[in-house]
Structure formats: C-alpha cells, structure tokens
Amino acid sequence: MFGTELHTPDYQLLGNEIALIETSRGTIRVKLDSDGAPIHVANFCELATMGFYDGLKFHRYVPGFVIQGGCPHTRDMSPEAVAAGEPGVDGMPGTGGPGWNIKAEYMTNPRxxxxxxxxxxxxxxAPDSAGSQFYFCLGAQHNLDANYTVFGQTEDGFEVIQSLRAGDVIERVQIIQA
Known part of the structure; x- marks a missing residue:
C-alpha cells in the first residue's frame, strides 16, 4: 500500500500551519498539530506544497466512521470509477503512496x-508505514487512538466532511500560517 523508505520531510515547520483542503464539495480548514505530530505535519505540508494531493479523489467512505483520500492511483481515474471501486491504470485505489513511509507518532502525540x-x-x-493517505473522522473514533497518528483537527468545514463520498475530488491542498 505504501512505499518502503523511511522519510524525513524537508519541510520547515513554523508551528502555526493551517491546511485548506479544497474539495468538490467545499473547503475544509484544519489546524495542524506540529507540536504533537511534527513528522506527519511536515510530510503532509511537503506533499501539499508539491501539489501531490491536487486532483486526487477520496476513495474510501464508511458511514459514521471515516472518509479517506490521498492515494495517487486515483489521479487519472474518473470519480465514478473510484466510487465503484474499480482498478486504475496504476493500481487499486487505496494501495498507493508517495514512495516513502514516515515514522508513527501516535505513541508520542499527547493530543x-x-x-x-x-x-x-x-x-x-506496520506502524511506520504511513505515507500520503489521510482520513477524516466522521464522529469520534477513539478506538483508533492507540494505532493511528492524528495530525490535525478541523476548525471549519464539518458539513463538507460529512457530505464527502468516494469519488469526490481533492481539488487543492493549500498550507497557510495562522
């Protein structure tokens, strides 16, 4: 599903990063937690500033659980094909990444x-296997706290998150300073 090399992002955090995730359903504003999950935040910011997420689709929707995106295999797929769970030319949606992994931080993040x-x-x-795929929680999912790294919290756009479905487009991810 993900790359094999353990990556240390080059992105320099300022500590007040905000992600504006523009989707086909609207914009989500997320306060990133650079203190609690600095590797994850730097990795996400690095990928966002490279344009990695632009044009990808959300590929996994589980009602009342999560909406997931960030798989590069969805880039050249139609929203309908992603929603139908069809394979793309590069592989199945949900099995791709940036070509590297990052170190898990769920055991050290106090938030x-x-x-x-x-x-x-x-x-x-594998704990150190995250790369580019991310998800938003659709309601509290504290059963995941001990196994997956949280690196941000939505400040605005909850209604957008609730409306997202598989096949919806990540139009652009912009990183700004608060």
Whole structure:
C-alpha cells in the first residue's frame, strides 16, 4: 500500500500551519498539530506544497466512521470509477503512496485523539508505514487512538466532511500560517 523508505520531510515547520483542503464539495480548514505530530505535519505540508494531493479523489467512505483520500492511483481515474471501486491504470485505489513511509507518532502525540473531524494518517499493518493517505473522522473514533497518528483537527468545514463520498475530488491542498 505504501512505499518502503523511511522519510524525513524537508519541510520547515513554523508551528502555526493551517491546511485548506479544497474539495468538490467545499473547503475544509484544519489546524495542524506540529507540536504533537511534527513528522506527519511536515510530510503532509511537503506533499501539499508539491501539489501531490491536487486532483486526487477520496476513495474510501464508511458511514459514521471515516472518509479517506490521498492515494495517487486515483489521479487519472474518473470519480465514478473510484466510487465503484474499480482498478486504475496504476493500481487499486487505496494501495498507493508517495514512495516513502514516515515514522508513527501516535505513541508520542499527547493530543492523539480521534475526535469528530480529526485528520489522521492511514497506514498498513506496520506502524511506520504511513505515507500520503489521510482520513477524516466522521464522529469520534477513539478506538483508533492507540494505532493511528492524528495530525490535525478541523476548525471549519464539518458539513463538507460529512457530505464527502468516494469519488469526490481533492481539488487543492493549500498550507497557510495562522
């Protein structure tokens, strides 16, 4: 699902990063937690500033649980094909990443709480296997607290998150300073 190399992001955090995630359903404003999850935040910011997320689709929707995106295999797929769970030319949606992994921070982040609107990184079974795929919690999911790194909390756009479905487009992710 993800790359194999353990990556240290080059992105320099200022500590007040905000992600504006523009989707086909509206914009979500997320306060990123650079103190609690600095590797995850720097990785997400690095990918966002590279344009990695632009044009990808959300590929996984589980009602009352999560909406997930960030798989590069969805880039050249139609929203309908992603929603139908069809394979893309690069592989199945949900199996791609940036070509590297990052170190897990869920054991060290004092604010690692999967509250409603939490932004966290997906990973495979291996703890240090997150790369680019992220999810938003659709309601509190505290059963995930001990296994997945939360790196942000939604400040605005909860209604957008609730409206997202598989196939919806991540038009652009912009990183700004609060």
């Amino acid at each position: 690692n709480l999967h509250n409603d609107g939490a932004l966290a990184m997906a990973r495979s079974m």
